[in-house]
Amino acid sequence: MGSTRGIYKKPFHLGMLFLIFILLATMPFYVQPYLVILLSSIFMYVIITLSWTIFSGPTRYISLASAAFFGVGVYVSAMLGQALPLLVVIAIGGLVSFILALLIGLLTLRLRGMYFIIFTFGISELIRHFILWWEAKFTGTVGRWVVIVDHTTVYYVMLVIFIIALLTAYLIRRSRFGLALRSIGEYEEAATHIGINATVVKTTAFAISAFFMGVAGAIMATRWTYIDPRIAFDPLFSFMPVLMAIFGGTGQLYGPILGAAIFAYLEEILITKFAYYYMLLFGTILIIVIMFLPHGLVGLVQKWGKGGLRR
Amino acid sequence: MRILEGEKVTKHFGGLAALHYVDFDINQGEVVGLIGPNGAGKTTLFNLISGSLPTTAGEIRYKGKKITGLKPHQICKMGVARTFQSAQLFAGLTVFENALAASLFGKKRSISVPDAEREAMELLEFVELSPVSTMLAKDLPVANQKRLEVARALATKPELLLFDEVMAGLNPTEVAQVMELITKIRNTGITLFLIEHVMKAIMSICDRIIVLHHGEKIEEGTPQEIAASQKVVEVYLGE
Numbered sequence: 292m293g294s295t296r297g298i299y300k301k302p303f304h305l306g307m308l309f310l311i312f313i314l315l316a317t318m319p320f321y322v323q324p325y326l327v328i329l330l331s332s333i334f335m336y337v338i339i340t341l342s343w344t345i346f347s348g349p350t351r352y353i354s355l356a357s358a359a360f361f362g363v364g365v366y367v368s369a370m371l372g373q374a375l376p377l378l379v380v381i382a383i384g385g386l387v388s389f390i391l392a393l394l395i396g397l398l399t400l401r402l403r404g405m406y407f408i409i410f411t412f413g414i415s416e417l418i419r420h421f422i423l424w425w426e427a428k429f430t431g432t433v434g435r436w437v438v439i440v441d442h443t444t445v446y447y448v449m450l451v452i453f454i455i456a457l458l459t460a461y462l463i464r465r466s467r468f469g470l471a472l473r474s475i476g477e478y479e480e481a482a483t484h485i486g487i488n489a490t491v492v493k494t495t496a497f498a499i500s501a502f503f504m505g506v507a508g509a510i511m512a513t514r515w516t517y518i519d520p521r522i523a524f525d526p527l528f529s530f531m532p533v534l535m536a537i538f539g540g541t542g543q544l545y546g547p548i549l550g551a552a553i554f555a556y557l558e559e560i561l562i563t564k565f566a567y568y569y570m571l572l573f574g575t576i577l578i579i580v581i582m583f584l585p586h587g588l589v590g591l592v593q594k595w596g597k598g599g600l601r602r
Numbered sequence: 603m604r605i606l607e608g609e610k611v612t613k614h615f616g617g618l619a620a621l622h623y624v625d626f627d628i629n630q631g632e633v634v635g636l637i638g639p640n641g642a643g644k645t646t647l648f649n650l651i652s653g654s655l656p657t658t659a660g661e662i663r664y665k666g667k668k669i670t671g672l673k674p675h676q677i678c679k680m681g682v683a684r685t686f687q688s689a690q691l692f693a694g695l696t697v698f699e700n701a702l703a704a705s706l707f708g709k710k711r712s713i714s715v716p717d718a719e720r721e722a723m724e725l726l727e728f729v730e731l732s733p734v735s736t737m738l739a740k741d742l743p744v745a746n747q748k749r750l751e752v753a754r755a756l757a758t759k760p761e762l763l764l765f766d767e768v769m770a771g772l773n774p775t776e777v778a779q780v781m782e783l784i785t786k787i788r789n790t791g792i793t794l795f796l797i798e799h800v801m802k803a804i805m806s807i808c809d810r811i812i813v814l815h816h817g818e819k820i821e822e823g824t825p826q827e828i829a830a831s832q833k834v835v836e837v838y839l840g841e
Contacts, residue, residue, distance in 0.1 A: 467706050474703045477692035483674040484684060485758055486708035
């Protein structure tokens, strides 16, 4: 159904959510360091996918610019990491991505459908090549070292970013701003004729979503220790959130979260266990999901729920 | 008092003149019909008034203020609302959310969510859609989709309402119901400008009728004058 007042309304779900967060917050005290690192990677994908959904979910503008915003965060971290404290660096990473998205948004959001998709993809490639050229020309090297931060700190920063992103996404969905976004996604021309300033609404949502991608990039960079434009602006960071969101389903907030978490875990398992067949297996799973679960995992859960589990 | 005036309104699509030097005016509280054969430029004129399309030349004024060049959302907030020839609803939203969105964003002054919700509910009541308010808009039958479009336009609290063929595709019973609804709307003091092909309806509702043909205004007058006009008969039936 189109209802936005999702699952968190019931006290049971709220309690569950609280329990999960307590579990996640205490995790580093009793699990192996490897699991903490793995969870940080999963959080990274969850944050990128969730923030992608903030804009692309309701408006149905498929953005392939995620890598640009993520990469900008990574580079801010690499350039300012030595000079400024971690949290300030992260905030600046998000802010730079936010401003970049405002500019890109004003330029590209008059395009629709395929044109928008291609243009956003082009923009992230353009930025990648620009930085590559800049580094080679002016700094003389291609890559950069990033200040290392210990794994537990990375984990907690990721967790906090995740919670803030989740809260933001939830509040937007419930607000009048969210209704405007969904109206635009349903029928943009009609939306402008009932007084919605589509350009402002779309650009704002685009920038908010970019903020969280930049923030995630800034903290993730500290784990990589060495970065170059190929790593920071890897097109996979543009494609992954789209696939993960489709996998999870965008109908409910937990869809992209679930999709990204399972997907990221799957990637890790496949890479370590089947290094040579990883991409093949990955692709097969994706095709099966798209063919048989058009509404993603959310659709599956809802179908299941109608069978008697819920209501 | 004039609520809407057009002066030498012209619209070219490439080499084709869809509208050519059209002058018109609409008085406050009037119901004005816009008729003409297919391709006469009726919907184009609506698109120019509501800001969907830029005008090539000429000027449109709403309450004395120039609105040509403004964006659709700005024109809407000034008090001009419209419906579309084929209903352009927010298909995946509920009936209630369709009306709510218009109520929240359509006015010059911002409105609180509870007020907007109350207003949306009242308007659904007004068009007799409150029993289906929780349904998705795409699941409505055509007649109710048209009603919802009317409710959504009304929710922006317009003073001037443009109806683009609200009766198209409806059966005689439904047409009668829509005519009743139009009378109800006019009684609230809203000025109406409507494109319609159902002649019986337009003749009985309108105070005045404007006839377009090949992008030019060829006649204007009361329904009786239009019915008697030699020019109009020629345009519709051929010489």
